[in-house]
Amino acid sequence: MRLAKEPKVLWFEQQTVKRRTKRSVSVVPTDPWFHKQWYMNNGINPDLNILAAWSKGYTGLGVVLTVLDDGIEKDHPDLSANYDPLASYDFNSNDPDPQPRHGTRCAGEVAAAANNRICGAGVAYNARVGGVRMLDGPITDVVEAQSLSLRPQHIHIYSASWGPEDDGKTVDGPGVLAAEAFYRGVTKGRGGLGSIFIWASGNGGINYDNCNCDGYANSIYTLSVGSVLAGGRRPWYGEGCSAILTTTYSSRTTSEVQIVTTDLHHRCTDKHTGTSASAPLAAGMIALALEANPALTWRDLQHLVIRTSKPAHLQAEDWAVNGVGRKVSHHYGYGLLDAGLLVEMAKAWTGTRPQRRCSVKALHAPRNIGSELTISTDVSSCSGRTKRIRSLEHVRVRLSLSYSRRGDLVIALTSPMGTTSTLLTVRPYDTSQQGYEDWTFMSTHFWDENPNGTWTLRLENKGDAYNTGLLTSFTLHLHGTDEDMTARRFAASAVDECIRRDAQGACEECGSSFYAYQRSCLSYCPPRYYGRTQRAAATSAARICASCHPSCYTCQGASANNCTACPPACTFDELTHSCSPQRGFPPEEGLQRDLLPVLICGGLILSAVLYVTYRVAFCVVKGSACCPRAGRTT
Secondary structure: OHHHHOOOOOOOOOOOOOOOOOOOOOOOOOOOOHHHOOOOOOOOOOOOOHHHHHHOOOOOOOOEEEEEEEOOOOOOOOOHHHEOHHHOEEOOOOEOOOOOOHHHHHHHHHHOOOOOOOOOOOOOOOOEEEEEEOOOOOOOHHHHHHHHOOOOOOOOEEEEOOOOOOOOOOOEOOOHHHHHHHHHHHHHHHHHOOOEEEEEOOOOHHHOOEHHHEOOOOOOOEEEEEEEEOOOOOOOOOOEOOOOOEEEEEEOOOOOOOEEEEEOOOEEEEEEOOHHHHHHHHHHHHHHHHHHOOOOOHHHHHHHHHHOEEOOOOOOOOOEEOOOOOEEEOOOEOOEEOHHHHHHHHHHOOOOOOOEEEEEEOOOOOEEOOOEEEEEEEOHHHHOOOOOOOEEEEEEEEEEEEEOOHHHEEEEEEOOOOOEEEEEOOOOOOOOOOOEEEEEEEEOOOOOOOOOOEEEEEEEEOOOOOOOEEEEEEEEEEEEEOOOHHHHOOOOOOOOOEEEEOOOOOEEEEOOOOEEEOOEEEOOOOOOEEEEEEEOOOOOEEEEEEEOOOOOOEEOOOOHHHEEEOOOOEEEEOOOOEEEEOOOOOOEOOEOOOHHHHHHHHHHHHHHHHHHHHHHHHHHHHOHHHOOOOOOOO
16 A cells, blocks of 8 residues: 555556476487486486487587488388488489488487487487488499588588498508598588598407508598497497597497387387497587587587597596696597587587698608617607697508518507507407508597607517518608697586585585586486475575486476376376376387386385385384474475
8 A cells, every 4th residue: 555655656566476487498308218228318427418418408400410321211200200311312222212221220329309209319319310321232432432422511410330341450441532522521511611420430349450440430530439338348349549539338238228229120229239339329419519509610529529528437548648638548539428518618619720731751761660660750840830730630640661460560659748649559360461551540649739849650569579571651740720729628627517525526516507416517407306406505505416206207306296207117197297007018129018017117106105104114213303394305
């Protein structure tokens, strides 16, 4: 009444709280096998942090990717919605229909549709995907070149999980036409920003192969991807070399769920593995980055991948710190790729200055290799105005040499900043006497270092003392930029930063709008957890991931009637927001399993009941002080 009588008050209204929700992407897909995608649903710590990228709204929309393989099953119900005929062709039969096999699995990892009740979800589930059939017939230089240069103004990313034989004795790479296709791709593709070529490092680990003998994986124009098992160990098939930039997961163990994806005959599989599985995961993450910033060049993406790959729990004896403070390994490159960090940095990336190249002929007369040969060369000639490189990117060593048993040679290169990169390891199955004729070895281990000073190449005989050979040519090619890139090294250090940890190292409070979850910070909570704000100190509140009720897969609170999605084999009741056992569960791998879902869901609910019973009994014994007040959840 007083307000109504006040002449200076023109209007007033009692304010009430309104329900408003962010119009953002639903970040946890409802696909029936998403719970099996441990590498992207926080089923392992750390996973590839795909959910964080999705929570920022990036799902690959507007990005076109093609899988160079043996084709894809374009009418697969989990791929058909995203299938792009303009990103597809059959170069084996010279027609536009790329029907399928191995490529179907790779395509599903990238772009299987989400929330359609089929299989799982692709990393970039809104991207357009096509397939090039080029491995199902005679493979020639022409076929490879045609595949690598298919519609480069329409296709953004080319993903390849193939190469020369991984037998530990082959040295082979692209022919004249394929090499030209790579060069034209990065210089003219995507309107001059450059086509993105993602390459699997190879499955020759059991044969002690080295991907520096694979001219596709060690090209500066490809982004080579290695593999790691869930526990952080190197898989038996994992092939290492100094050209690998990053790593993604490939499998757990042979007895457990591996990579979930689409399979032939409209089926699903959870048994995809190998570096063939790792490269498409990286391709999908690159698609998310391109959606975040479509102006990224092919070199920008390599810079970003290096900066957003972390050693994490990846196990290797050769982890070393390079001249600018980054850990790097010949098995994993710079570590496990983080999709959330990748899109965050991609969004803010301002672009890299033009590439510069300087070549130094380091050998002027043939030299006997003997048991060991060391050659040093100064690169002061690279400090001129037009050739000046302040920050390195790729370093290539081009050699010609003869040797009585090629596989016994170990070759290493040391930079002026003291970083040693092994260009070639012992390959016991390589008994060739042909040596290397103008073969190029490549390393990414010197990234962002200053190249000025003395470089040292060392060739060492690790075999029979009677081995002989002659080094006839050694040229050092340095690629980089005249910008000091070290200033950008820690640009993302504030992202995903934990402000406060407990005595065991678990994060209790995160910066910005992140939620504390185990030892890290996430932009939202994973399945079986929900976001909750709790008082962290007298004057601050922390956002944490708290556990859902055991019967929920996702929830908006901790009690049973706040489920938003159910575990596999359970039915969601929209009226009560609860989960109950489901009968007639859809066939898994072609087998009907009617009883299993009931047991699974029933077991979860029984566990929840037992837990609540225990809490009530415990409170009765201990007294009311430990029990929650009426109306609050436990």
